[in-house]
Amino acid sequence: MSDFSPAPTGAPAIAAAPAVRSPSQEAAWEYAWTVREFTASDAMAATGMTRSTVIDALENLVGTGLLRELPNARDAGVYRKGRPARRFELRDDAALLVGVDAGRTHITVVVADLRSQPLATHRVVADGTSEDVAQRRRVLAGAVDEALVLAGRTRDEVGALCVGVPAPVDAAGRSPRHPEGFWDLMNPDLMSLFDWAVLRRVDNDASLAAVAEGAAGAAAGRRDYIALLAGDRLGAGVVLDGRLLRGAHGGVGEMIAFDHVEGVGSAHGLGQIAAQWAAEAVAAGEVDPASPLALAPEIDGRVVLELAAAGDPDARRITARVSRVLALIVSVLGSIFDPSLVVVSGAVAAGVDEVADAARRSLPTDLHLPAPELVVSTLGADVVVIGAVAAAADLARECLLERWSA
Template identity: 40%
Template sequence: MSQTPSPGPAGSSQLIRQLNAQRVLGCMWGREPSTATELMHATGLTRATVLTLCRDLTEQGWLQVSENSRQAGQYTKGRPALRYAFREDACHVIGVDAGLHQVTAAVANLRGVEIGCATRPSNPEGSEAPLQPAPERRRTILDTIDAALAQADLTHADVACLVIAVPAPVDSSGDSPKGLNAFWGLMNPELISLGAEHGWDCAVDNDANLAALAELDLGSGAAEDSFAVILSGERLGAGLVMDGSLLHQSRGGIGELGMLDLVQGVESSNGLGWWARHLAREALKQAPGHAGPLGAVTPEEVTSEHVFAAAEQGDLLALEVIDQLADRLARICVVLAGLLDLDRILVSGAIAPALTDVAARAKHKLAQYLYAPWLRIEASALGADAVRRGAIRLAVDRIKDQALPGAPGA
């Protein structure tokens, strides 16, 4: 695989050729095998131009000659036409969700289809334990990547791009701010350098941003939707999409929710998973010997999973916790939707499947605080896969932009 040549001077035949190559490759990237005639109709280029560019892109490793029309069952008479196919295995990408408690890495082809995945614990002692030192966290991420490559039966040489998602703000250089929050530096200990050893293109981005990118890729809303994706496990963070485009800022601070410390009824940027555990712990301490399902665990042992499972069984104590979580989520939605006039808010992350009822209750409570009858509050269907899928989407986009250096956004 090689990049298409950079455009020459404006007005030159080389520039025109390059722009046409971009048009053909961009068309083929998400397309099934096609004949020159089909590409002519799709691109508006002449047959001679299409055939020449397909030959060039085949030599560069982006396309391959597929079966001809007779083999594909579409031949009627005359000489069968060649069919060209996009090489989805021209190179591979890796998306990493480097979370607080675990690291998940997935290897994907250029259509974003995962072919290998691995998970390793990154804070195995639990939420209250000290965080991994920076060298250990870097090693955990690299070990997880190697395990995913082994599952995919690939080597480092088969990879072109690595994208790492972290629970911290990330600036345009891939670094997280220092001095404001020590947690950020521990989550992103210069991870942008991890791809250099193997010659990979590498990017680091905020996990909520990438979860929002995955929702865009899923296409569950209107093309020009404005929405927020809230990662809501241990800590809160938001990825923001306005009019169908993910918002970024060079310092990386968009979507940081530390200001929730100042919001009445929220007073914290801790996530809904953290609050479920904390509220249940306090409730159990005040109701010793509770007879419901939640009473089967001690205050010290209770987890958010216990709370949601007990609520499904009708445990009154657990249902009270669910109601408090819903009120907290409603107030968070007031802050985001009241400021940005959003169409919808999605709660995402591994905890999302358990938050369907919380989201529904939050929507009901919202009317107490804000007039926004159009606002949808929902649990994301992507769940624990959201961040990883967003990282893969960004990695594929980066390869595409490098292959087509004159394309919009390159």
């Protein structure tokens, strides 16, 4: 996880009111994010500003502590004639980025520098059966604090923090009420929980998977795509025209509507339906009792996908059904949003290559629009936290200078 490109733009909630900053400082700050070390002449060429304006802006940024001036080229031993060039770089240690994947049963926190280089990773197994909101807040706060301890850093050094949750999230970082209270539990006012962070953002986990895929994954360079989280539950992060879509209540990409789509029938993810269908087949005696599937001590989606990949005929029959469901999901999403690409993301992606291959062959041809390209992510189970760090970096790039100067 390093050197993310800018994340798809959205409208994340941020803390505090902006301070006034000069256009020249803003231009120099933006340029510093795009390169490693650079000279004043490099900044002049990139921004179109005069030398005196550039030098003044860079010196002011050095004064804030967000940039550092490096030894000049002569002192560094790489320049011999004429006036030595002044060299600068973004101070990657000026502030921290914190990304959090706040799943129901697993929490991952990554602390990184401003260049998104990880400094520490902390993982917590949470009680997925608990409905105690106060306990979830304590667990999440403790996980972030422990990650900072592992990095040898403190809350005061955090410049931007982003948390991904399995719930829709609006532009203010709030989740709507859920009929069974699940969204309220997953996002128990996390904007206030982390109000000590200079900049903070709470977002849907599938939306952050889309950020990750656009910044460092299969959708890099794409402007119209969907990241499909499809492990236990379906969720979609939708990027169109380079913008991450949210909706009035943060519900773009919520998949409960698939309960009413014939051939899909639920918002269960690929792993969950594979496990369910395998268990039903074993119980109904439709599986060879001596087969690896029947003898598995526990049937979950990972087991079914792994056995199918190994050639087990019973597991392959199950995954063939799963591939048809995936084809329908991709077709419906393609018809509604018209993306050029759908990326199957998350932990389930590690075992769905054959499922995706079969789904590509099963994509309906009667939906008029061209079917989106279907690919499998390479970012693995950490796709949400990768996206959270990328979103925190984007937030820092856009807003940290004005907060720092306030």
